[in-house]
Structures are given as C-alpha cells and as structure tokens.
Amino acid sequence: MPQFNLGRTISWTRALKAANEEDAATLAMLSDLQGNILKGHGRDNTLHLFLTFDAGASEKVKAFLRGMGDKMPSALDQLTKTQLFKSVGQDSGLFVAMFLSSQGYQALGLNEVQPTGAAFRAGMKQRTATLNDPDPGQWDKHLAGPVHAMILLAHDDQGALEADAQALRVELGALNGAITILGQEAGLARRNKDKHGIEHFGYVDGRSQPLMLDEEIEAEAGGIDKWDPTIPLSQILVPCPGGALDVSFGSFFVFRKLEQNVKGFKTQEQTLRAKLKEESGNDPDELAGAFVVGRYENGTPIEVSPVEQQMTQDVPNNFNFDADPTGLRCPFAAHIRKTNPRDKSIRSNSRLMARRGITYGERNDDPNDGQLDNKPQKGVGLLFMAYQSSIENQFEFTQQSWANNANFHFNSPSQPVGIDPVIGQPQGGVPQRYPLHYGVGPLSTPFDFSGFVTMKGGDYFFAPSLSFFKRL
Secondary structure (H helix, E strand, O other), X not given: OOOOXXXXXXXXXXXXXXXXXXXXXHXXXXXXXXXXXXXXXXXXXXXXXXXXXXXHHHHHHHHHXXXXXXXXXXXXXXXXXXXXXXXXXXXXXXXXXXXXXXXXHHHOOOHHHOOOOHHHHHOHHHHHHHHOOOOHHHOOHHHHOOOOEEEEEEEXXXXXXXXXHHHHXXXXXXXXOOEEEEEEEEEEOEEOOOOOEEOOOOOEOOOOOOEOEHHHXXXXXXXXXXXXXXXXXXXXXXXOOOOOOOOOEEEEXXXXXXXXXXXXXXXHHHHHHXXXXXXXXXXXXXXXXXXXXXXXXXXXXXXXXXXXXXXXXXXXXXXXXXXOOOOOOOOOOOHHHHHOOOOHXXXXXXXXXXXXXXEEOOOOOOOOXXXXXXXXXXXXXXXEEEEEOOOHHHHHHHHHHHHOOXXXXXXXXXXXXXXXXXXXXXXXXXXXXXXXXXXXXXXXXXXXXXXXXXXXXXXXXXEOOHHHHHOO
C-alpha cells in the first residue's frame, strides 16, 4: 500500500465507498483512529478521570487498556453516529476516549512505542518556564501527578454519564490498586440565548476551528474566501507507534485547567470602559469588552463591525485583519488576534490546533446579565483541550510566542502591544493600549488587563490508535 498522504483533507463519506486504494486506506485509518480528533464529540456533559498506574502490576493495567480499546468509538463510528443524530435524532450515547502521558508509557514498560517529541517526553510540569505557568506546587493536587493517563467520558444526559462513570470506577476498583483514580474534572457546556457556546466571561467561544473534513469545509457558513480554516491532516495526526496498521495514527493532546475570575474580569471591563470614555469623551459601551476579546459577547467580530450585530445564523468567521494593519479596529492584543492572527504572510494557520475545550463549574447567574455582584471569582473556568501534531510548534508556540509575548504582533507599532489580556502570562506584564475611536484612534494610555485566568494544572498526553490498545 502506498504511504498514506497526510498533507490533505479527506472526505469520510467518499471513503465509505472505498472506490479506490486511497479511499480504502482512508476508511481503514478512520476505523483505527480515536473519535473527537477530527471532529468534536458534541456532548454537553463530560467527566475526565486522571489515573496513575502501579508499575508492578503492568499486566493488569494492559489488560484493562485492551478492554478500553473495545469501548472507544473510532472516528468513523463517531462520524456515522453524528450523521444519524442529524438525520433522525438518534442519540449517540456515551463517548469514550483515552490518553497516555509519557510517564504512563514508561510505567507500562512501553518506551519502545512511545511517540517522540521533547515537550511530550518532558511533560507539562517541566515546561513551566517555557509557558510562564505557576509553579506545580500551586496546581490542583490531582493534576500535579504523576498522571499516567486520562479517560474522557461524554454524554448529553448527565445522569447516564454518571452511571457509566460509576461502572468504570467499579471496574477500576476491582483491579486492587493496579490503577488509581487521582481525581476528576467535570465539564458542562454553556450556551447563550442564541444557542451558541460561551465561556464563563460570557463570550461566544470555539467558533474558529480548523477543518480537516471536506464535508465541514463545504458547509462552512459565510464562506472561506477571507479566512480559510482548512488545514491538512498532518497538522493534527502523527503515526502511532505500536499501532497494528500502516495507517494507524494518533495525536498529541494538551489538557489545561484554567480557572476564571469572572467578577474581576467583568469589573475590569467596566474600568476600561470608564477610562476610554474619559480619554475620548465618548462612551465606548460594549466596545471595551470587545477590544479585549476581539468579539462582542454574542460572537460578532469587532474587526467587521463597530457595533454588536444581531445573530440570526452562525457566528461570523470569514474575516481577517488585512484591512486593519494598525490595530485600530481589533487591537493587536485582543485575544482572538493574538491566538489566531489569520495572516498568510506568517503562515499563522500552521499553528492552529483542534480545540475541544469545555467549561467547568457551577453558577446560577446569567453570564450576560450585565451585573457584577453575582459573578463568581473562583471555582469556574475552562478545561482547555487540544489535539495537534507538534506540542512545541502549535500549543507552546501560540502560548509563548504569541499570547505571552508583549511585542507580538509582527507588524505592530514600535512600542509593545502587551500580552493577551485573557490567557497571557504573567499577570501584571506589559499593559495594553486600546483605540479611543473605532478604526481611527488614537490609542489610549497604557492599561493593564491581565491576571483573570489562573492555570490550575494539566499535562501533555498522546491519543493512541485503537489497535494500539487492542494489541497490548
């Protein structure tokens, strides 16, 4: 069989026909690849179990992992079930995925089939200096590890999810200490009145995803002529050592728990609004928050509109910053411009990851109610998750060279533009400056917007192929 071509997108519906050798290889690949990588699983409720292995009971652990290989849906299973749900409303039920850390491979004596990559081999705890992360001594204990594996369970029915999770806990308990559950995180998707997903600061999130499936590219609302989110499979998939097939692939997986101080963030939005009003003589209203994020709360990109537009369809995503070279419409420091510059001249698309995050934490208020006193200061946030083919060139580059870099944007003015006000580290770094008049300027005096997202722990994992698990 010819070498599988990762430098392209694929059509899964065409692959089903297996009409030629390439399509047959694609079908085999999809049948061995874990779900959630090429397309998100789409469930509203998740549980993430963090595990450690007893190296002296590796055979018991391997037997458990072999069984997990039969429980996890393949990418092909996921895609066909998603189509059934769209067509006839058939519930897709439980989704399961599993990930191993470098320490997990080592505990099982599987160094010879461990994927390469300096960041993956080191683990996130050893990369704190690179990322400006808090010291691991400040992380949540169960995320400080050593974490050998993570199991992701997802379901639209929270009760059914907990029942499935409890059955898994019983199964793990019967292994008599071979596998220990260090702790868990629960995710719950949140949506605004337009049914679009939002994060805890109240802004639409997750709209700008890279696309690898032809079916999704063709269906992209608004077109792709201004910004093309298409990326090749090679940006997400790498060969899976230990897989049974020539087309066995996996993906590096980043998990980070990011706690959000919502009250602090929304209070600072109001402070910025007052500052811009004082310096400009005009009330910027919702522009203040949009300058920080790059979108209004409902998802309208500030680049395309000075006012929040009514959302009657999908959140606009077909835009770039070519017409805003001075950052007077969407500031260079705005979160969406820092993390996705949408610029062909620097091949910014090559840094994109398949993001699969979900919010966590309980709250009873409406994130978009405009109030401050009822907003949480801790206990809520984002479980950031992303697939990629290179942790160093994608996640770490984005965090270090873009979000944390006060001097990025590449065509910025002579003075620093500041760190990403949402995920930039460290707190109290170089402040940002914001337009006093949309599209015209001048820029405000420096204003520090930082420190409202705290990293509470995480790790680097690999999502092996299904045949890797089944042949352990």
